[in-house]
Amino acid sequence: MRPTSTELEFLKLLWKESPRTARELHQELEGILQWGYSSTRKTLDRMAEKALVTVTKEGNVNLFAPQVDKVKTLASFAADFAKRVFELDGPLPTAMFTGSKLIDDDEIDQLEHLLEQLRKEQEQ
Amino acid sequence: MRPTSTELEFLKLLWKESPRTARELHQELEGILQWGYSSTRKTLDRMAEKALVTVTKEGNVNLFAPQVDKVKTLASFAADFAKRVFELDGPLPTAMFTGSKLIDDDEIDQLEHLLEQLRKEQEQ
DNA sequence: CATCCCATGCGACATGAGTCGCATTTCTTT
DNA sequence: AAAGAAATGCGACTCATGTCGCATGGGATG
Structure with a gap:
């Protein structure tokens, strides 16, 4: 499934460096997207559902990594x-x-x- | 406003030849889109709202022409x-x-x- | 003129994306 | 162990788009 524009932004960050937490990704995108932290997390959740990223529970935080090339x-x-x-x-x-x-x-x-x-x- | 993918298809047809009726446009796209005629009309209506096309009433039919370059x-x-x-x-x-x-x-x-x-x- | 067809106006529903908030769980730090 | 901060799970709202259906109205035809 093709990612949306926004999802592509997340993937770009993850391709550069992964895995990362939602918080880290959020901070990088904050300036551009003007989003609340909740929106970032929701987007990441949905990307996981679509198998665009993987989620790994590391202690109490979720780590995200790209799942598409x-x-x-x-x-x-x-x-x-x-x-x-x-x-x-x-x-x-x-x-x-x-x-x-x-x-x-x-x-x-x-x-x-x-x-x-x-x-x-x-x-x- | 940027047209959506579907709207772009309609515009492409109109750039080739205009004005045309909804019926004519529908027939050209039927093969590709597999749409009901209603869908074609609705899309065209919405494009008119967005000023992507103009509508001109010619007798009892509406003629559509592109409104963007x-x-x-x-x-x-x-x-x-x-x-x-x-x-x-x-x-x-x-x-x-x-x-x-x-x-x-x-x-x-x-x-x-x-x-x-x-x-x-x-x-x- | 009565009828039939086609065009129109417009309402409606589903799904996906953008966007957030809240309640609950879990660390960490006194 | 208690308290406060931070992370999570998940529900929810809105808007645009894809996609139809139905009721109404005006022309063409026997």
Whole structure:
């Protein structure tokens, strides 16, 4: 299942460093989202239900870690976007994501592979 | 206001040819969306409320036409996507949309301009 | 003119996401 | 051990969107 925009923000943080507590994640997002702590927790709970993150009880706190792969997730977003918005069916241009702070060169290679795969699957 | 995915589909059709009736639009989307005619109409109604399309009563039928610009709309999607998913702040790669069946070379030029503008506005 | 069809206006329901608050449980610190 | 702080579980509300159905009204046709 594709995460929502907000969920993607949480995943990005977790991809950088995990596991983390709800409180830690909340503090990082506070400035941007202007949320109450409850909202952060609820979102995290729902992400757990959807298997986007795992929860591990460590003593009395819950630790969250990503349960979906970063490159796969980004690839899915890219493919969806290209098709839905621009109706691009062919191979997606690499240039689309070079320059992103989120992924390094290695990961860009993986991304391309995945996109190519997605494209083929969809062809059928 | 940014259209939803579904609304974008309607806009795409209207950009190709307008004005059109709900019935005509419905027939084009029937295959893809598997919707009842009521759903099509409701969506169109709501798009009118949001000023995404205009409605003109022609006799006893309503004619719909796009009320938002194609290139502007696509640019807004592209900018949002690049930032939200890949955290690209710099100029967006042109390659992102070359090859799209939706826009011709002229429009690609416009798109680039708009993206550059959006980027600058956002910098502040 | 009576009838039938299609268009419209509009109400309605379900689900998901955004957003919070509260009561209960569990640490930690005197 | 008692008290206070912090974490959790979970319910709840609102709004947008997807998705229909129904009742009403105006044209076309025999």
